[in-house]
Amino acid sequence: MPKVGAFYGVGVGPGDPDLITVKAVKILNQVDLVFTASSSTNEYSLARQIGLRYLKSGIPLQNLPFPMTEDDQALKTAWRKNASDIAEILRSGRSAAFLTLGDCLTYSTYAYLLPILTEIIPEAPITSVPGITSYQQAAARLNRPLVMTKESLSIISGGGDEGQFETLLDQSDNVVIMKMYRGRDKIVETLRQKGLASKTALCAQLDLPGEKIVEGLDQNLAEAATYFSLLLVTKRN
Ligand SMILES: C[S@@+](CC[C@H](N)C(=O)[O-])C[C@H]1O[C@@H](n2cnc3c(N)ncnc32)[C@H](O)[C@@H]1O
Numbered sequence: 207m208p209k210v211g212a213f214y215g216v217g218v219g220p221g222d223p224d225l226i227t228v229k230a231v232k233i234l235n236q237v238d239l240v241f242t243a244s245s246s247t248n249e250y251s252l253a254r255q256i257g258l259r260y261l262k263s264g265i266p267l268q269n270l271p272f273p274m275t276e277d278d279q280a281l282k283t284a285w286r287k288n289a290s291d292i293a294e295i296l297r298s299g300r301s302a303a304f305l306t307l308g309d310c311l312t313y314s315t316y317a318y319l320l321p322i323l324t325e326i327i328p329e330a331p332i333t334s335v336p337g338i339t340s341y342q343q344a345a346a347r348l349n350r351p352l353v354m355t356k357e358s359l360s361i362i363s364g365g366g367d368e369g370q371f372e373t374l375l376d377q378s379d380n381v382v383i384m385k386m387y388r389g390r391d392k393i394v395e396t397l398r399q400k401g402l403a404s405k406t407a408l409c410a411q412l413d414l415p416g417e418k419i420v421e422g423l424d425q426n427l428a429e430a431a432t433y434f435s436l437l438l439v440t441k442r443n
Contacts (some may be wrong), residue, residue: 208299210330211238213292215310216303217337218256221413221434225338232259233335238300241292243315244269252414252434253307257417268295270304272315286405289322296330309337313363313384318392341382343400344409347419353380354442364388372396375439392408393437394428402439410435 214233219225234240234257240255254267261267273280295302297315306314311334322379323332341361353359358381361379365388369406375381375396386404406423409417411434420427423437 207299210327210343211296211299211301212333213296213301213319214303215314215316215332216257216332217306217307217308217310217312217314217335217339218253219338220340220343221252222343223256223258223259225258227335229418230335230337231260233261233303233333236301237265237303239268239295239302241268241302241304243272243304243306244332245272252405255258256307257305261335285318285322285379286293289326290320291407292319293327293330296327298428306337307340309339310334311336311340312361314321316361329369333347338356339435340409340412340434341384341438342434344407346384347379347409347412348407348421348438350407350438350440351442352382352438359389364390368392368396369413375400375402379441381437381439383439385431386435386437387431390428390431392420397423397439402441407437407438407441410434 214237214271216230216233218230240261269334270291271284273284275281292302304316306316310316322329358377359380361382362374364383364386383393398408405420405421406419408423408427408431410418410431414434
């Protein structure tokens with residue numbers, strides 16, 4: 207029986223290929239196979255595009271299909287099938303990496319694979335390699351601190367519960383709204399109502415074609431927000 211291969215979840219950063227860690231590059235240059243995810247969004251092909259340049263030549267790539275559905279059963283079936291495909295490679299003694307955009311543990315499909323892999327192949331060593339998140343790069347591009355002194359920071363999804371969104375907005379000193387395309391109109395309206403539009407920055411397509419980084423939330427601008435868009439809100443003066 208070959209020794210089971212190692213598995214790595216690798217965050218490749220949010221877009222700029224220079225924003226990948228040295229550790230990620232070392233791993234990508236060393237593994238036997240690389241998994242990418244495929245779905246109807248372009249997030250995964252972007253992770254692949256960033257990661258590709260750091261792979262040793264000739265390394266096999268395998269796509270794992272993740273359906274874009276809210277059907278719980280269909281999702282669980284797909285995750286389990288994908289986890290078993292990964293487990294099969296690891297059992298053959300080969301090491302593998304799974305590429306994710308930004309950080310691998312921040313709103314990432316990798317987080318769903320982890321518990322299933324641990325269950326079906328507990329002997330496999332699994333290493334999560336953090337990546338620079340999109341909101342870290344957003345703060346960097348704005349030269350705006352994410353949190354200072356005793357301030358708090360909430361990171362939320364635009365697709366979340368509206369009540370929870372308002373509560374967190376009221377209670378936090380700073381808020382990052384990822385996946386804002388999901389609840390865009392309601393989010394913009396709520397930020398306006400709470401007098402936070404001028405304290406909001408839109409960061410769309412960071413380091414990608416069509417990039418927009420604008421402080422102050424204008425309705426027309428919000429309408430131009432793409433899948434790769436997030437908002438940074440601060441109550442700091
Ligand atoms: C499923 S989440 C993935 C987050 C990612 N794991 C991270 O650490 O940033 C996708 C969301 O991340 C944000 N995002 C990722 N890359 C981005 C970029 N280059 N520019 C702006 N927002 C980005 C957007 O809010 C997008 O809807």
